[in-house]
Amino acid sequence: MKPEKFYPDTIKKALQQDPPGEWMPYVPEGCIRLSSGYPDPALVPSQQLKGAVSTLLDEEQDLPLHYIGSPRIDSLKAFILARQEERGFPAKEEDVLITSGACQAIDLIARILLDESSVVVVEAPTYMEALEIFKNYTNQIISIPIDKKGMQVEELAKLLATRQEQGLPKPKLVYTIPTFQNPTGTTMSVERRMQLLALAEQYDFLVLEDDAYGELAFYQSPKALKALDQNERVFYVGSLSKVVAPGMRIGWISAASEFIQTLSWFKKDLDHPFSHASMSALLETINYKDRLHQLNNRYQEKCQVMLKALETYLPDSVTWYIPKGGYFVWVRIPGSDTSKLLTKASQAGVSYLPGEFFFMNQEEGKEYLRLSFSYESEGQIEKGIKLLGSIL
Amino acid sequence: MKPEKFYPDTIKKALQQDPPGEWMPYVPEGCIRLSSGYPDPALVPSQQLKGAVSTLLDEEQDLPLHYIGSPRIDSLKAFILARQEERGFPAKEEDVLITSGACQAIDLIARILLDESSVVVVEAPTYMEALEIFKNYTNQIISIPIDKKGMQVEELAKLLATRQEQGLPKPKLVYTIPTFQNPTGTTMSVERRMQLLALAEQYDFLVLEDDAYGELAFYQSPKALKALDQNERVFYVGSLSKVVAPGMRIGWISAASEFIQTLSWFKKDLDHPFSHASMSALLETINYKDRLHQLNNRYQEKCQVMLKALETYLPDSVTWYIPKGGYFVWVRIPGSDTSKLLTKASQAGVSYLPGEFFFMNQEEGKEYLRLSFSYESEGQIEKGIKLLGSIL
Incomplete structure (x- = not known):
């Protein structure tokens, strides 16, 4: 069975341009997940x-x-x-x-x-x-x-x-x-x-x-x-x-x-x-405005921990935008290849998303990486950034 | 704003061939719903x-x-x-x-x-x-x-x-x-x-x-x-x-x-x-085989009530397939127009789906209608078929 022969041209082209597969980098068990754009588990209202x-x-x-x-x-x-x-x-x-x-x-x-x-x-x-x-x-x-x-x-x-x-x-x-x-x-x-x-x-x-x-x-x-x-x-x-x-x-x-x-x-x-x-x-059952207020206080605190750790543990050449909201800090490490660096980072125990995922022309993302402060605890965020610093 | 000018040809054609809109017939409040392909409320495991x-x-x-x-x-x-x-x-x-x-x-x-x-x-x-x-x-x-x-x-x-x-x-x-x-x-x-x-x-x-x-x-x-x-x-x-x-x-x-x-x-x-x-x-929490057994016993009982009511209340010229499973009885009323008939049926207090919905060439469905025995109780099924018989 060759599925391709049944696909219309538009589907064939889409599959050629962007073949299916696992695109998210593998995060080893136990890694500090600064890669994940997930909400903080403590802020997910499961109960x-x-x-x-x-x-x-x-x-x-x-x-x-x-x-x-x-x-x-x-x-x-x-x-x-x-x-x-x-x-x-x-x-x-x-x-x-x-x-x-x-x-x-x-x-x-x-x-x-x-x-x-x-x-x-x-x-x-x-x-x-x-x-x-x-x-x-x-x-x-x-x-x-x-x-x-x-x-x-x-x-x-x-x-x-x-x-x-x-x-x-x-x-x-x-x-x-x-x-x-x-x-x-x-x-x-x-x-x-x-x-x-x-x-x-x-x-x-x-x-x-x-x-x-x-x-x-x-x-x-x-x-x-x-x-x-x-x-x-x-x-x-x-x-x-x-x-x-x-x-x-x-x-x-x-x-x-x-x-x-x-x-x-x-x-x-x-x-x-x-x-x-x-x-x-x-x-x-939720006061939504209060919830937003609580979320934003917590995420701001976590973001500040991340920014402080970046200042403390990363070389001076590394730069980032200071976010006023959201989940992410976008970091530039001049001269690096963040996709290659990820293997070392994962081995050291911290994960992030390499910049190449976010560009049509992946080459443009080479020196960048995305860090998420939403998911991990303050302690883990600081530890993760320290680990990242240690491999640079 | 004219949305059409932004649509690709394929979307324009699809919209011409089959314009959006409410396609399900309106079922008035209180109508016996022999139209609905829903499971029996008593068999939905909400608790x-x-x-x-x-x-x-x-x-x-x-x-x-x-x-x-x-x-x-x-x-x-x-x-x-x-x-x-x-x-x-x-x-x-x-x-x-x-x-x-x-x-x-x-x-x-x-x-x-x-x-x-x-x-x-x-x-x-x-x-x-x-x-x-x-x-x-x-x-x-x-x-x-x-x-x-x-x-x-x-x-x-x-x-x-x-x-x-x-x-x-x-x-x-x-x-x-x-x-x-x-x-x-x-x-x-x-x-x-x-x-x-x-x-x-x-x-x-x-x-x-x-x-x-x-x-x-x-x-x-x-x-x-x-x-x-x-x-x-x-x-x-x-x-x-x-x-x-x-x-x-x-x-x-x-x-x-x-x-x-x-x-x-x-x-x-x-x-x-x-x-x-x-x-x-x-x-x-469910023994799935037992559940299937229970469902099929119940739906068979309800189907039999519907078939018996069809025999009892509908004219001799009306015919149907005898189902061995599923949710539906497909009925033919020779010489009828089931879409037109639906208005009368709804007024009388019973709904069904006219045959035209199930054919590419809607004309072919004119004499047919679909009855569902899954949703209503036995009493309502019998009452509904009796009402249907009364308007024929």
Whole structure:
């Protein structure tokens, strides 16, 4: 059996461009996981969820176990609409589609917008899973570099002008994580946000705003990019993975209702009543604002421990951005090859994600690595950075 | 904002061919739901699930709430492998991909195999959601009629021979529900199963076996079609929706590992750890064979009540297949238009699914309707059929 002969050309091309396989580096048992973008285990509300599921099944019995019928599914939508209000834009019920986390959201948006003729713009570096998704649809992916104020929108403006002069196709979609970006932790300035939306209008493209970390602010969260969107050009993607628990798989898309209708038509896994109703029951037992406050205090403390350890244990040549939220510190070790270095680091007992995963052109990521302060305890974070320092 | 201008041609065509919207007929409050393919509420193990989730979260704490890490996710795979053994074919771990129910399974298979140049064969009638899915990829869908021994494979053989003579493209995929079919309740004979696989070899096509009802046998379940598959031509799709609970969204694909690898690469909703681990914890508390036995006794009793009521209350001209398993009775009312009749039926207080939903050529379904005996109680089933009789 040769499966290839049955695949359409688009699937063959996608598989050639990006062959399936294990892409995450192996983390040996016992390693300090500065690689994992997981929430802090102590902040995952497993005991509260236990109580919530118990209440749910006592009150609703079989309802959340059918295809439809649980009233708590409607409450989850209402909760999401309230979050959108907080992020600076009011959304109506028909503007929102609940998805299985941000990944399915990004894939669905790609599915209804992209084919091999489409040009997509991403940040460099960017969320590796989004790159994987876009590569399933097109090989025309252009990277725009990031600095401490987020995507260098001026560079995008130049690129768009040049492409227009040269008669090259316009991008259809720009993917950005404007707030507490993965992997850099940077936040796009308001000026750049305004400029990005003006360019979207001028060159007639759409924007995918990935806001998975938007509420994880140490000080204050900037409003969402979509809050500035006057012309329905932004697909906003939200997620409860980083603020509640990734294993529940709750994300969503907010966009113009016409887009939501199409996205919903191509979302063929139906909805997830038990997961949605359980999350909804959990949220009933949580004061969400207090929870955000608690999360952000804890993550800020852990981030400071990491930053202090970086100052203490790493050579002076090593640099990083100072994040104001999110899960990550993006580190540059000049002259290094972080993929090669990972073997040594793992043997020493600490893991990270090498920079190459976050770039279309992997070579650009050679000197970089992503550290996560979310998952491990303060003690382990300090120990991990010390180990990293010891092998440099 | 005109969304259409941003859609690729394939998406535009799919939307033209099959515009989004509410497709399920509205069921007024208080109606007896002979339309719903839901399990019997009394057979949905909500209290057992409550205990299982409690055990899960006490024992594993945050583990099932991260992206990976819960040992019970592995146990779910092991359970599925044991089910495959029971259905007549041993499968290895790398041959199985867990999906969000059968719908996501069918959509993923369509996604890696079909484009607008592909020809798909379906049964007439067939599962309406599968039709919706295939129409998102191609408009070349050919129907082969069903009789009481399942798909008329002889007709498929003729069609294939004719198309070959005429130089028309070969089908790439044949979709079948060989056991306790939705909507007809029929089961494909062993002879036809053998012939279908021989044709697959001769004309080099693949088969999608939807086995959502395969274990719901009043007497004995025939082995899966895949149990006869010598050449890895069959994608087997299983589901726990009908035997445990649809709201958990657990289905799977068994196929050659090369296909599974590709399917997995295009499945971008990641996995659903909480749902998978909860199901796994639930299955630990259930004797699955006893459960099947109990389900099948109950559904057989309910089916018999429905068949007796049909005999008693419906005109002699009305006919149906006698199911040996599954959830449905497929009824023909000669000279009727079941879509028009539904308004009267709903007003009288009973709902069903009109035949037109189950055919590519909706006109063919005009005289048919699907009744479900799974959801309502015996008393309601009898009352519902009596109401149906009263409006004929």
